[in-house]
Amino acid sequence: MNRDYIKPDNWSIIEEGFDPENVKSSESLFSIGNGAMGQRANFEEKYTGKTFQGSYIAGIYYPDKTKVGWWKNGYPEYFAKVLNAPNWIGINIEINGESLDLNSCPEVTNFRRELNMKEGWYNRSFEATLQNGTEIAVNVRRFLSLNLDEIGVIKYEITPLNKDSKIVYKPYIDAGVSNEDANWEEKFWEPLEIKKGTNEAFLTAQTFKTHFKVSTFMHNSIFANGENINISASSIDSKQDKIQFTYGTIIGKGQTSSIQKIGGYTVSLNHNNTLSAAEKAIKEAVDKGYDKLLEEQAESWAKIWEMSDITIDGDVKAQQGIRFNIFQLNQTYSGKDSRLNIGPKGFTGEKYGGSTYWDTEAYCIPFYMATKNQEVARNLLTYRYNHLEKAIENAQNNLGFKNGAALYPMVTMNGEECHNEWEITHEEIHRNGAIAFAIYNYHRYTGDYSYIPKKGLEVLIGIARFWHQRANFSKEKNQFVILGVTGPNEYENNVNNNFHTNYIAKWCIDYAVEQIEKVKTDFNTDFCRIIEKTKLTEAEIDEWEKVANNMYFPKSEDLGIFLQQDGFLDKDLIRVKDLDASQRPINQKWSWDRVLRSPYIKQADVLQSFYFFEDHFSKEELKRNFEFYESFTVHESSLSPCVHSIQAALLDKMDMAYAFYLRTSRLDLDDYNKEVEEGCHITSMAGTWMSIVEGFGGMRVKDNSLHFSPKIPKEWEAYSFKINFRNQILTVMVNHDETTFSVDSDADLAIVVNGKETIISKTVTA
Amino acid sequence: MNRDYIKPDNWSIIEEGFDPENVKSSESLFSIGNGAMGQRANFEEKYTGKTFQGSYIAGIYYPDKTKVGWWKNGYPEYFAKVLNAPNWIGINIEINGESLDLNSCPEVTNFRRELNMKEGWYNRSFEATLQNGTEIAVNVRRFLSLNLDEIGVIKYEITPLNKDSKIVYKPYIDAGVSNEDANWEEKFWEPLEIKKGTNEAFLTAQTFKTHFKVSTFMHNSIFANGENINISASSIDSKQDKIQFTYGTIIGKGQTSSIQKIGGYTVSLNHNNTLSAAEKAIKEAVDKGYDKLLEEQAESWAKIWEMSDITIDGDVKAQQGIRFNIFQLNQTYSGKDSRLNIGPKGFTGEKYGGSTYWDTEAYCIPFYMATKNQEVARNLLTYRYNHLEKAIENAQNNLGFKNGAALYPMVTMNGEECHNEWEITHEEIHRNGAIAFAIYNYHRYTGDYSYIPKKGLEVLIGIARFWHQRANFSKEKNQFVILGVTGPNEYENNVNNNFHTNYIAKWCIDYAVEQIEKVKTDFNTDFCRIIEKTKLTEAEIDEWEKVANNMYFPKSEDLGIFLQQDGFLDKDLIRVKDLDASQRPINQKWSWDRVLRSPYIKQADVLQSFYFFEDHFSKEELKRNFEFYESFTVHESSLSPCVHSIQAALLDKMDMAYAFYLRTSRLDLDDYNKEVEEGCHITSMAGTWMSIVEGFGGMRVKDNSLHFSPKIPKEWEAYSFKINFRNQILTVMVNHDETTFSVDSDADLAIVVNGKETIISKTVTA
Structure with missing residues (x-):
């Protein structure tokens, strides 16, 4: 089956010629949506060939009774499906x-x-x-x-x-x-x-x-x-x-x-x-x-x-790819309604139930923050705030936690957990960290602290309580450990001390404690309300800090890397490049046990921590960890190439960064994973946007300022993007000679370009 | 619900008084069978109260299409159900x-x-x-x-x-x-x-x-x-x-x-x-x-x-218990037909599909060897021999093995795998070891070596090939490791270097190599046929031996114990006695992730190796390992108490041995697990028999002789059992003063009692 049939075009997705084998794929690719509803590109008239009919309405779901092979305690009763x-x-x-x-x-x-x-x-x-x-x-x-x-x-x-x-x-x-x-x-x-x-x-x-x-x-x-x-x-x-x-x-x-x-x-x-x-x-x-x-x-x-447009000159396929991604994101979620969220397939298919995953916090929020007004991102945060009670109930009733510990669901429509694989539902708990990180990220980007005393702090407390209880003290290691988890790399299940999970757990506690102090000092009315509601005590915080301050992180001194989990180095460490191509994708070719004991990584895991917490690590550490883990990463998740693209760009591996960019931006158009007929990968499309803005553009927010370190793939002549930073619209145009910045307001904007502070007044070329 | 309503009686199971709440439990307990068919004790006449109707025919099954929440490669297409x-x-x-x-x-x-x-x-x-x-x-x-x-x-x-x-x-x-x-x-x-x-x-x-x-x-x-x-x-x-x-x-x-x-x-x-x-x-x-x-x-x-009768004097409940167990085993399997096997619920319920599990090899074969003629046990071995091709196909087609490696199914009717939890189906691979062990055990007990050149060796080769391929070399440890398994303790999944699995893997290879040598020398015609069929080479055997000779076994030098798996000591090691009773049984009270990261053990795991390979370890090692693991074992498997009972008896912990005996023998009669209405635990009943014969009687076979070291619980006056050892029927009668042995044949029988060789001529009192 030829799945590479879309004509390159700057502004349109075009198919020419009728091939019944392409109908289901095209039904996905030509889907339309307006945030409130969407539908696959089904023919209006009767069609007796192979088709996958789908029309979807945002927020309208059904609790499909859970189906499992062998029931395990803690499973949800249903999978809510759009x-x-x-x-x-x-x-x-x-x-x-x-x-x-x-x-x-x-x-x-x-x-x-x-x-x-x-x-x-x-x-x-x-x-x-x-x-x-x-x-x-x-x-x-x-x-x-x-x-x-x-x-x-x-x-x-x-x-x-x-x-x-x-x-x-x-x-x-x-x-x-x-x-x-x-x-x-x-x-x-x-x-x-x-x-x-x-x-x-x-x-x-x-x-x-x-x-x-x-x-x-x-x-x-x-x-x-x-x-x-x-x-x-x-x-x-x-x-x-x-x-x-x-x-x-x-x-x-x-x-x-x-x-x-x-x-x-x-x-x-x-x-x-x-x-x-x-x-x-x-x-x-x-x-x-x-x-x-x-x-x-x-x-x-x-x-x-x-x-929200991004222009790319000199590379029609790259241009078409990024616009397709931006278009689909806007078709899927308008940000007007805090009851809604972004399903991994948007309105283009049924897979993943149209429900909310951690994709929203880890991948989508940066896109919406930068291309919409801040209310849109705040609505996405509020969605989780509104589900806090359900997250506490989930932790308490299904999983045995207590005292207001909150575990947000892996998959949800209404705050209740919907997913039913124990290794995911019960163990892929780093999602809780991503939800806290999104609060931090929102404040970092927008400068709007008000969300934290009003809503965010309660979420942070519930999450900190979860991590405190979820860790246990290992006498053997004389440190706190987190056993039995699945990290972002879903190709390892029930592992001990997944670095990303342990790291974000510690970070969540530290960040929650900081915010408690800050709210106590600066927003005392809110603080009193929250203390009254949560019954939080200093003694409890002390207990949290014991865990955070003595968390175990697996690492290899020899290799100078963090370990994805305790047993990683026992694996048969054959690099992806040495793996027979006939064996890939491994999730289609190998039985699950073989996938699990292999060293192959579905998506950024240790590197996810390096993405979230880039400033916590040196560039040398990034380089060592990137080179090690990239060599084992098979990118069989749509969420994987974007993080690697950003980090490759940071490490000046521009050919690699460009290859990952193409893979993420044209994942569906070129059907890399041979499954676009099931629908498009909407949430990863925000990762494509990050690949350009954060990867090639090098955009970061530090100390209330935008930082850039622009690079450009050799395949491109120029590219441009816009950023809404705290209600100023900054346009960034990059070519091989220079980067031009402009703002649309009369006020100047101080940014940092390649480490040097630069004042943007309407238009500046750096 | 009172489930302890069975009247004590030496020879009968008796219920008195009509309680509709007991109907389903009694339907299980009063089940009848004759090896070819069986049925629950449903009323003949109409009954509109709560009932669970069940009649079963040995070997008649249906391939019920697999149901899973999320399909994983390698899952079988169906679950075959009686x-x-x-x-x-x-x-x-x-x-x-x-x-x-x-x-x-x-x-x-x-x-x-x-x-x-x-x-x-x-x-x-x-x-x-x-x-x-x-x-x-x-x-x-x-x-x-x-x-x-x-x-x-x-x-x-x-x-x-x-x-x-x-x-x-x-x-x-x-x-x-x-x-x-x-x-x-x-x-x-x-x-x-x-x-x-x-x-x-x-x-x-x-x-x-x-x-x-x-x-x-x-x-x-x-x-x-x-x-x-x-x-x-x-x-x-x-x-x-x-x-x-x-x-x-x-x-x-x-x-x-x-x-x-x-x-x-x-x-x-x-x-x-x-x-x-x-x-x-x-x-x-x-x-x-x-x-x-x-x-x-x-x-x-x-x-x-x-x-097959075992008598117990002075303890009606114990007497009733063992007879119920022996009765049910005989109702379930007559041994006449090598197409049949022993489902965990026999003909008393639907759970486990009426299919064959490793229970047969690990628990049932000793009972049938000692209480029937050897043909019965040989039929059970032949059942697996007849499934060898399917086991090779399973390893090859579903799990990616090659070169004739065989993985026997976790659950089967016809040799094909039926189970569909990846952590069991794909990872609970120690079952392959139990199947090899049964061949060894059969030869050890019966002295009939002919099975090995005729059939058993091919099975051993397929199994050795599996272990050789399943292990991988860890550069980190400079030894071979076996990653991603579930041991006999199903309360840990996807762990690395489960001691029992690694140990039996090494043993399987060593034993296969020994038998290859022996068959080559003593049964050269068979050897040539097998080599022709399996294409086995000396070079391949050398590769196996590298794995066996350099296998990693996790242990704690401090505690002097083997570790159930690499991460065991990182757990929160609260002993069962310190666990709140309200939390038990943990498989009903806790979510699966919590069970998995807990130190609680469903059934003998490290201790299963000590049971299979008792002679490989010193009594001091057994004592340390037993005391450590027993303190974390919750015995939520019916297969657990019998092994602990045998080892407690060996360690002179007679009160504990007796408590475990009662638990295993009256598991269903007293409904310890609150689930007898689903059916009786047939395969574990053979473990009850072992508790008496091997536990209290101390029977072992070493160097072609029966050994005994009889003990008696203080609650009993006397007990007796019979053993068919190589076509001589030995009766053993034990009381607090003495043990009496007698044989029914004219030939003397040399046995070893408490380490001392003793010749039994008709009747001897030792």
């Missing part, structure tokens, strides 16, 4: 009595998909010969309005090429959908009510168990040569979970018939009465009309790009 | 128009169950008042013939106590049964054909997928006051998967009506035409009749007891 939502895009088409189905057409030519990232729409066009001999040209454009985020729009145009033709449109909405990934083949949607109007219909359904109510709606208009012919449906077929309208029209050869379908969802998360909200939403959209909605869409995307 | 078989015991009863159902009777008195172990039958009697006011007395006796092992017999007697009554019997056979433990709610049985005769019926069904064909049959006779009244069914209700006959009869107050039902199974494992085999089987049984069948049953059991 559901395949009712279908509103469907339009069955009949041409001269024959159903249009690309899988059965004798000939399909000029098939082309374009995802126009600049303006935020998806277009599909083709010519086809039907079995009845009719030749047609089709053009379909679809977008999900950023402006009216409950609204999606389709214009479906058909031009018969060889004869006057009868064209029948059968637009429908359908709640009889299922998930591919369902544990028990339960039905997820219960249809409640159908309401039909002249050219519009509303289907209200609710999820079983979670009882999210959703009104799915459509409004149809039929056009001939661009003129609304104002016809009504000739018939309406309605059953409990589906309603379909039928519109028949005759169009001359060479002339164009079309249907405009406006559809979407209103949901009980946002409305008491979803049906009347739907009626209102549809009216607003219909009043605006297709052209206006499309125009607004382009304007909305222009605003996003204005702030 | 199925709940078609029901042949069912007899619905109507008394004066009312269905008899103990759950709805206003009054049930004199309820009594008895499992008569001496004669091999199960009896249930009660008096009940029906809702219609009829008072009845019921007595039901049931047994599964040892002699005709396709035949089961029921005599169901009813005596109306307060009025002449109309009694309607509705005996049926029914293939519409399901498993409680089914992964996907698939149907397992496909009914094929029903054949009915005058008072008999045959229902042929086959398992889906595996296509085992089973004819379930019944033959009914109705009696009044013991006389066959020769009536035929008044009606027959037949549907695809069930057939029921109706017999109506009037019986006077105080008189006894009864039905005799003969039923059972014929299976395609043993017959080409199961239906004609069933007709033949039923004819033979009917011709013999109830009384003769019951008489033969008592004779058959007398023969078993003659050889």
